[in-house]
Amino acid sequence: MSETTGGAVADGQADGSAEQLLTEVRGRALHVTFNRPEARNAMTFAMYQGLADACARVDADPDLRVLVLRGAGGRAFVAGTDIAQFRGFTGADGVEYEKTIDEILGALAAVQKPVIAVIDGHCVGGGLGIASCADIRIASERASFSVPIAKTLGNTLSVNTLRRLVRAFGEPRTTSMLLMARRVDAQEALLSGFLTEVAEDLDEAAERVIEQVAGGAPLTQWSIKENLRRLNAAGGEVDDSDVVSTVYGSEDFAGAVEAFLTKGSREWTGT
Structure with missing residues (x-):
């Protein structure tokens, strides 16, 4: 199944902004493509809103198991926020901007299903x-x-x-990246743990990883993400009894136990 839409702003705008962020359902994955290759996929405010909408969409659809993010054109994943949008900014505008970015990135981090970033070229700033x-x-x-x-x-x-x-790079590396405006290459990012894989054939690797993730137990994946979120938010002891109860009390768990013991087949439903 494949369905493509312009997800950043309403269709039909003369400036073509409706095509700046594309969403496409492929099998069990919702693919989001940042689609401004002429600007190295620099984000407009409409694109940020489109990303937030995609987060809500993937969580609301039980048939979708994965959210995939990718930049168009091969030169960049996303080269930050479009600088033209900062013209005339005041201090108050900056506070509001960072608050908005926090909300959108917070929504992305809170997606209940696995999120995969497929990165080709520059991954800068935002x-x-x-x-x-x-x-x-x-x-x-x-x-x-x-x-x-x-x-x-x-x-x-x-x-x-x-x-x-x-959290992604560690404090010493993050500090040097920011204070020195230092660029980290793919191999350093891999060694730091930020990347799972550096691939020679990125398309092939992406399809393999997406299929592997999409085939996993949805409630297991949700529980790991949720408990990590709680752990990061609390920084100390976390009550996970509701999460554990949901997983162990699920039809998926009971069915998988039975299938394992009887050597039968099972299909994950997320319930």
Whole structure:
């Protein structure tokens, strides 16, 4: 099954902005493509809203098991936020902007199903923020990662975005990336644990990883994501009894136990 829509803004706009963010259902995955290759997929505010809408869509559809993020054109995943949108900004505008980005990245990080980022080319600024919210990240050898704001715009990051980068890369590496405007290549990102795989054939690797994730037990995947979210939010002891009860009390678990003992077949339903 395949369905493609322009997800960033309403269809029919003369400026073509409806095609800046594309969504397509392929099998059990919702694919989101950042589609401004002429601007290295720099994000407009409409694209950010389209991303938030895609998060809600994948959670609402029981037939969808995975959210996949990718940039068009091969030069970039996302090269940050479109700088033209910062013209005339005040301090209050900056606070509101960072608050909005926090909300959208928070929605992406809170998606109940696995999120896979497929990264080819530059992953910069806001793009790195988006990628840091994914659960699994694979990349091409030419991928690179940076937040060069100390030599470009002279802006800053919210504490929430900074926290995500520290979790993804570790504090020493994040600090050097930000203070030195340092670029991390694919191999360093792999060694740091940020990437799961650096692939020679990114398309083949992406399909393999998507299929592997989509075939997993949905409630197991949800429970891991939910407990990690709680652990990161609390920083201490976490009550996970409701999560554990939901999984062990599910039809999926009971059916899988029976199938294992009887050598029968089973199909995950997420219930």
